Amino acid sequence: MMVRSKLFGFIAAVALATSAAAQQPLKIGFIGELSGPQGALGQDQYDAFMLVVERNGGKLGGVPMEIIKEDTQLKPEVANQVIDKLIEKDKVPIIAGVTFSNVFMAVYKKVVDSKVFIISSNAGPSPIAGAQCSPYAFLVNNQNDERAEVVGKYAADKGYKRVYAMAPNYQAGKDFIAGFKRFYKQPLIEEVYTPLNQLDFQAELAQLAAAKPDAVYAFYPGGLGIQFVRQWRQSGLADKLPLLTSSTVDGITLPALQEAALGVIHGSPWSPELDFPENRRFVAEFEKKYNRVPSEYAATSYDSALLLDSAIAKVKGNVANKEAFRAALKAADFRSVRGKFRFNHNQAPIQDFYAFVVVKNPQGRYTYQELAKPLPDHADSYASQCPMK
């Protein structure tokens, strides 16, 4: 009896040792804006990603993970140093996270030229969806313009005739208004671009009120959005005109805006209220663990972790076989918090886009309610420029 149990222990020990040798942790680099005024975005992305990793006992696809977190500080030059370190020193085969498009563009060529997979859970710049697409790049969120396109379609469906548009005077501001027009398909009565550092919009809002529009389209991301919506409310326009937005009211700004955002409409592929089993589970687990409502940045990052989980399991941890791993990622064989989700040939998603309105729910919390689904099963407008099959 003694001998047998000793022998058994020996075998178990050997088995454990060999499995430990086989299970070298797989390294994933996680980059994002984790400090400064936009730090909340990257933090939500990271927390949601780690929610999946920690729930699976530190594993994705059954393989132990080592997540190397790096702050890109919203500075392209810092991002470049971070990417050099991740690729050359840590030798990561996969990079996840990615918050801002300008940071993504700055590091993109180096990453895909090194044949490192980059899974962006937020930024979706048009060149990467279009002409510069790469087998190593996957966009899990959406192409940036799509959040504007859905609102343009919504405005067209509602029959608004006189739409007035406002955005900050920089590339993204122009891209969003162009995206809106692509699906609104009528001329706007006015397009106003304010300097990017301008925080007071009262004078522009007075001009806007005098133009007597049917509806207003605005794109003011982050802190600018809080400013814009608060002043919109203070100017009394909120009671008179529908405010259609993209990336202006989101999970990060809504807690600061509260009742000031009531009635504001925005276009997005996700809301914490979407009734899919995986979404209910995600929102409940995220709230329990971090004690706050997840934002869209968290939701898409959670999806990116599920995507990696499914793909790594498919190749049994052998991500060195790049062709097989790419096919496994492209299959998108996971249950998304956004319901239907698949990759287009340019490796950007095809998914449903909704119009949401900010409401106060019966629990007294400010959240978004689905108004319409103007663009079901929507693919981005740049895919045709991507030569990949």
Place this chain on the structure above:
Amino acid sequence: MTWELLLVQSLNGLQYGVLLFLLAAGLTLVLGIMNFVNLAHASLYMMGAYLGAAAFAKTGSFLVAGAAAVLGTLAIGLIVERTTLLAFYARDHLDQVLATFGLILFFNELVRVIWGAQSVYMRPPQGFTGTVDLLGATYPSYRFLVIVAGLAVALALYVLIHHTRVGMLIRAGASNPRMVSVLGVNIRLLNSLLFGLSAALAGLSGLMAAPILAVQPGMGDNVLIVVLVVIVIGGIGSIRGAFFGALIVGVVDTVGRTYLPLILRQVAERSVADAAGPALASMLIFIFMAAVLALRPQGLFPARR
């Protein structure tokens, strides 16, 4: 273009001007009378906004927030003056610029440590969240409150400067500081008093701006440049100059921002006008300042000597 719109835009210019005046009044006194360049004025404005927003979030009372902002910045101003700036009064302007610029960095980092890098948002006080009707035009009631309060402070300053003994000394100090000290006035005490007053006005300005703008580290840095423009236009050391200079800058900036792109469209193609309009509008006050400097280098309303 209706006259209601013109009225609203004029009020917007006035409201911006009034906020600028509260900042410019203190800065111009310190610069004109103490001959001291205080860039840290921007930090006192920021501290006023932070202290007011924090007190308002805690108590919900705008009066408590006002007391916290004004008394808090008064205290900070006096402490900074006694401990740091006193040593720089006799030094040249470049040393003063470097020292007070250092203070800006210090305060920006301090608020980041205490309140974080994220912006803080303050609500308007109860009863001032909606709009008021003025002769058929709709105007945000909080901004109207800012105009009324700012004009009231301007009136109080006028009485203080022109009809009190302290005001007389301040005016005398502006005209001839050496003569004032020779006459046996405690110029050191007068300096501290002035610096405290200047700090409290900056704090009040920060508090009033807080419900309109985002309270964030470095929020005073941009506005400081505009305030310096106001002082140059109005004339250094002149409260009257600060008042009219601030109103002129407020109106020129607001009206320029809204009408310049529209005017440009009459003469240029729309895409060109849309690109050039906002850029030109943001330069307008600097062009105006350059014109004033060229034609009247002492400012439009200089202190009487």
